[in-house]
Amino acid sequence: MNKKAEEQDTTATETLNIHGASLSRRSFLGVSGSLLVSLALKPNLGFANSAVTNSLDAAAPNSWVEIHADNTVVIRTGKCDFGQSSIYTAYRQIVAEELGIPVDAITTVISGDTDRTPDGGGTFGLLRTNVLNLRKVAAYTREAVLKLAAQRFGVSPDSISIKDGILSAGSKRASYGEIVAKQALTLEIPVEGELTSFRGLTVAGNPPLKDPADYTVIGTPVKNPIVRPKVSGELTWVGDVKLPGMLHARVIHPATLGSTLVKAGNVDKSRFPNAQVVAINNLVAVVSPDEWEAVQAANAVAAVTQWSDWAGLPGSAQLQEHLRSQVDWNEVPGTAGRFNSGDAAVQASRTHAASYFVPYHKHAPIGPTVSLAEVTNGTITVHTHSQNPQFLRMAIAKMLGESEAAVVIRTYPGPGHFGRSNGGNAGSEDEAVLLARKLNKPVRVQWMRHDDMQWSTQSSAMLSDIRIDLNDSGKILRYEATHFGPPMQDDRPIGALLANLPTISSPSPNNPSPVHRAEMYVADSWVYAGIANVAETGHGTYQLGERESPLKVGLRDHSMRTPIQFQQNFPRESAITEAAALAGTDALEFRLQHATDPRFQALLTRLQKESQWQTRPSPAKEDESATVLRGRGVSIMFRDNGYWACAATIAVTPATGVVKVEQITLVADPGIVVNPLQLKRQAEAGCLMGVSQALHEEVAFDQSRVTSSDWYSYPILTMAEVPKLNVVIAPFQGAKIYGQGSESANALVPSAIAGAFFDATGKPARRLPLRPDYIKTLLL
Amino acid sequence: MTVISVNGEKREVKASPEVPLLYVLRGELDVMTPKFGCGLAQCGACSVLVDGEEVRACITPIAALDGKEITTVEGLPARWQQQRNLADDAERLHPVQQAWIDKQVPQCGICQFGMMIKTTELLESNPTPNDAAIVDALTTSGPSPHLCRCGSYAAIKEGIHHAADLMAASGGDKS
Numbered sequence: 001m002n003k004k005a006e007e008q009d010t011t012a013t014e015t016l017n018i019h020g021a022s023l024s025r026r027s028f029l030g031v032s033g034s035l036l037v038s039l040a041l042k043p044n045l046g047f048a049n050s051a052v053t054n055s056l057d058a059a060a061p062n063s064w065v066e067i068h069a070d071n072t073v074v075i076r077t078g079k080c081d082f083g084q085s086s087i088y089t090a091y092r093q094i095v096a097e098e099l100g101i102p103v104d105a106i107t108t109v110i111s112g113d114t115d116r117t118p119d120g121g122g123t124f125g126l127l128r129t130n131v132l133n134l135r136k137v138a139a140y141t142r143e144a145v146l147k148l149a150a151q152r153f154g155v156s157p158d159s160i161s162i163k164d165g166i167l168s169a170g171s172k173r174a175s176y177g178e179i180v181a182k183q184a185l186t187l188e189i190p191v192e193g194e195l196t197s198f199r200g201l202t203v204a205g206n207p208p209l210k211d212p213a214d215y216t217v218i219g220t221p222v223k224n225p226i227v228r229p230k231v232s233g234e235l236t237w238v239g240d241v242k243l244p245g246m247l248h249a250r251v252i253h254p255a256t257l258g259s260t261l262v263k264a265g266n267v268d269k270s271r272f273p274n275a276q277v278v279a280i281n282n283l284v285a286v287v288s289p290d291e292w293e294a295v296q297a298a299n300a301v302a303a304v305t306q307w308s309d310w311a312g313l314p315g316s317a318q319l320q321e322h323l324r325s326q327v328d329w330n331e332v333p334g335t336a337g338r339f340n341s342g343d344a345a346v347q348a349s350r351t352h353a354a355s356y357f358v359p360y361h362k363h364a365p366i367g368p369t370v371s372l373a374e375v376t377n378g379t380i381t382v383h384t385h386s387q388n389p390q391f392l393r394m395a396i397a398k399m400l401g402e403s404e405a406a407v408v409i410r411t412y413p414g415p416g417h418f419g420r421s422n423g424g425n426a427g428s429e430d431e432a433v434l435l436a437r438k439l440n441k442p443v444r445v446q447w448m449r450h451d452d453m454q455w456s457t458q459s460s461a462m463l464s465d466i467r468i469d470l471n472d473s474g475k476i477l478r479y480e481a482t483h484f485g486p487p488m489q490d491d492r493p494i495g496a497l498l499a500n501l502p503t504i505s506s507p508s509p510n511n512p513s514p515v516h517r518a519e520m521y522v523a524d525s526w527v528y529a530g531i532a533n534v535a536e537t538g539h540g541t542y543q544l545g546e547r548e549s550p551l552k553v554g555l556r557d558h559s560m561r562t563p564i565q566f567q568q569n570f571p572r573e574s575a576i577t578e579a580a581a582l583a584g585t586d587a588l589e590f591r592l593q594h595a596t597d598p599r600f601q602a603l604l605t606r607l608q609k610e611s612q613w614q615t616r617p618s619p620a621k622e623d624e625s626a627t628v629l630r631g632r633g634v635s636i637m638f639r640d641n642g643y644w645a646c647a648a649t650i651a652v653t654p655a656t657g658v659v660k661v662e663q664i665t666l667v668a669d670p671g672i673v674v675n676p677l678q679l680k681r682q683a684e685a686g687c688l689m690g691v692s693q694a695l696h697e698e699v700a701f702d703q704s705r706v707t708s709s710d711w712y713s714y715p716i717l718t719m720a721e722v723p724k725l726n727v728v729i730a731p732f733q734g735a736k737i738y739g740q741g742s743e744s745a746n747a748l749v750p751s752a753i754a755g756a757f758f759d760a761t762g763k764p765a766r767r768l769p770l771r772p773d774y775i776k777t778l779l780l
Numbered sequence: 781m782t783v784i785s786v787n788g789e790k791r792e793v794k795a796s797p798e799v800p801l802l803y804v805l806r807g808e809l810d811v812m813t814p815k816f817g818c819g820l821a822q823c824g825a826c827s828v829l830v831d832g833e834e835v836r837a838c839i840t841p842i843a844a845l846d847g848k849e850i851t852t853v854e855g856l857p858a859r860w861q862q863q864r865n866l867a868d869d870a871e872r873l874h875p876v877q878q879a880w881i882d883k884q885v886p887q888c889g890i891c892q893f894g895m896m897i898k899t900t901e902l903l904e905s906n907p908t909p910n911d912a913a914i915v916d917a918l919t920t921s922g923p924s925p926h927l928c929r930c931g932s933y934a935a936i937k938e939g940i941h942h943a944a945d946l947m948a949a950s951g952g953d954k955s
């Protein structure tokens with residue numbers, strides 16, 4: 001039946017109120033039918049630029065859930081998959097659970113695309129707050145279907161139960177599909193917020209949610225349906241997209257992070273007949289219909305392109321000293337920790353005081369960033385891999401001075417980049433747009449390995465002073481931490497900066513956007529409830545070199561996995577380990593004494609058992625002439641309502657300075673475990689990335705540029721260095737909150753490894769990474 | 781003109797002889813599973829089999845490949861089918877791919893094409909590798925270690941052992 005015929009067959013529309021959402025129903029004579037759950041756009045929200053107005057798929061651009069007469073279900077989310085699989089596993093489980101349908105009934109997950117998904121927002125904290133939108137939508141939907149079933153059965157909704165997609169009351173039964181058949185049902189859900197803001201839209205209201213005690217789908221090890229198309233090669237990755245008539249571009253980024261263009265080089269047409277140089281202010285690129293020609297020609301042109309000199313960075317070798325004495329920490333207001341309490345002037349019997357340092361890290365995706373852009377009939381379409389497509393859409397529109405309605409972001413699988421694009425861009429998207437507009441042809445911008453290392457954002461460094469006062473009996477009387485570091489959320493696209501076009505503001509103390517401020521917050525949640533006196537302070541500054549750079553570039557920073565918390569957990573847990581030694585107490589026992597929350601007690605006791613922890617004070621007092629020294633360390637962390645503990649065993653070879661991590665035991669009580677299989681894989685992987693950061697990673701830079709440019713100058717972990725890994729998921733029974741995965745596992749590994757080094761050698765390693773040259777200086 | 785066999789099919793290549801295989805496969809022949817990771821033989825994202833041996837497509841000019849047989853992940857199911865003389869079955873994957881699904885190996889997955897290629901090379905010569913042989917294959921045997929940023933190495937190890945089991949269990953000798 002065509003659409004027109006359907007319309008003619010409809011009877012009058014009926015509207016029902018479902019906990020503040022509104023369900024409208026039209027019957028028609030066709031066999032199909034569906035329930036479409038969509039946005040209720042309040043007229044006063046000013047949604048001139050909402051997804052509705054730039055829809056390519058006019059049928060259902062802004063629906064969250066669609067239930068079809070054949071019992072299949074489609075869900076849509078503005079969030080994307082970054083390899084953790086949550087939107088294909090946990091999200092389906094959570095929606096299936098609320099609806100009371102089998103998880104396999106959700107056959108399709110549409111994600112990210114700005115013209116085909118309803119809510120926007122960034123892909124972070126997926127199971128923390130982000131999934132709440134779909135969970136509430138599913139709850140509204142179930143309530144609506146219950147109401148329809150009640151009418152059909154002639155009973156009250158309370159007397160209907162739902163199991164495996166079947167609603168029943170006594171002898172009366174109907175599937176979801178049967179309830180929606182032969183009707184056009186629309187459920188409009190109330191929302192708040194702005195679609196293209198950093199956090200996107202939030203579903204409002206409070207529909208009744210299923211009691212976790214009744215869960216049957218959540219908690220099961222559902223496999224990730226995307227793995228098969230990934231390993232079979234059927235999936236189109238962002239780098240695989242081909243647009244008709246597209247040009248391949250290579251960007252020739254400036255010689256330094258502050259250089260402006262003096263003169264762009266020319267293409268030697270005898271060698272590269274189809275290549276062309278394009279310059280938009282300081283954005284210089286070479287394009288060609290042939291990719292290899294673009295690569296070769298760009299190399300040749302780069303060699304003869306002239307840039308101004310610039311030197312405005314301290315150099316990574318001087319970074320600690322620079323943060324200590326060259327930065328004016330009064331420019332940005334300090335912030336106090338949320339758990340500060342007690343007295344500053346306690347009478348200490350012994351004190352541990354030391355400084356700790358975490359260097360800049362790279363997100364370092366295995367594939368450098370790549371995007372495509374095309375302009376057709378005034379619509380700018382960007383094909384990319386982004387963790388916040390609606391925010392990217394806003395930034396592209398802003399850069400071009402266009403309406404957001406003119407910009408569409410399409411998303412694809414891509415290399416995991418761990419938060420780099422949670423504010424929209426990862427690099428290359430805006431460059432593709434600018435080149436496509438200028439050349440009036442579709443353009444694909446593929447960064448090379450060196451572009452990705454040298455021109456992407458980085459996770460910023462932190463210098464921390466910790467002071468721990470002990471009383472006579474070796475307990476902590478007072479904990480004081482002062483953290484100094486640049487901000488971590490620069491979401492300005494690099495192409496807009498190079499082309500000198502309008503964009504959002506860089507991190508500063510007066511940035512109107514709370515996530516883009518320069519203040520340094522205390523992000524490492526306090527875990528030692530047994531300590532009465534706590535004083536934590538954060539001191540922020542501007543990004544290094546940004547204000548000095550004529551491009552306003554310098555070292556651009558961006559959150560990575562557990563932003564700020566990683567950098568603050570390392571000093572805290574390292575110092576606690578050293579304070580335990582000062583008290584003559586075992587490092588794990590010391591944590592048991594101070595982390596008095598029963599869930600930490602249970603976690604640490606479990607860790608003791610799982611890691612076969614031998615209780616004794618550090619250091620291990622090995623024979624110092626031994627060729628290999630062994631030790632073990634422990635760390636704990638609280639994040640997203642999840643409790644995490646880690647034990648590491650390492651072997652140090654003093655002669656070479658090599659640290660080998662032999663075993664990692666991780667115990668997690670993350671709250672409700674939605675999918676134990678995927679959580680375990682996420683945690684294992686996060687853990688290994690943490691080992692990589694602990695042993696190898698530090699961004700090198702001189703006074704002008706990032707000098708880490710490839711996998712030799714920015715090494716990461718290889719399989720040869722993988723320790724024995726034991727990840728234990730031990731959730732507290734009765735938790736009400738969904739547990740998250742890999743990020744926390746990532747952050748607490750380095751401090752456990754540093755603790756193990758102290759145990760093995762008696763020498764504290766107070767900075768990362770534990771590379772041989774540094775280790776040798778410690779053991780001299 | 782260079783002629784190569786790609787996943788069992790003879791392909792005439794228009795690109796000039798110095799162009800790296802990766803650009804020919806992806807640009808000219810539409811074979812997309814070899815990925816661009818570094819272009820420097822440092823990561824393994826672009827790995828393919830050339831006459832059964834793992835080669836980094838990003839630095840190998842096609843001039844060196846005239847007449848050779850190239851297998852990418854797209855061609856693994858057919859390669860397995862042929863090796864074991866199995867009936868045509870469009871659903872059947874190579875045991876290495878199947879193991880990657882069974883053990884849910886990938887996180888983002890971008891490195892896994894190269895990992896599966898390297899694993900196939902390993903298992904074809906050593907059907908029951910121990911951990912040391914696996915680590916050697918994925919770190920020291922080639923021009924560089926195969927890198928996984930997501931940290932899926934533990935899952936990859938499990939996947940390789942499982943793939944070895946699947947291959948052993950599927951009966952029939954290697955031809």
Ligand code: FES
Pocket residue numbers: 815816817818819820821822823824825826827836837838839
């Ligand atoms: S892309 Fe070929 S080895 Fe990295």
Ligand code: FES
Pocket residue numbers: 083366415416886887888889890891892927928929930931932
């Ligand atoms: S799975 Fe993401 S790089 Fe290996």
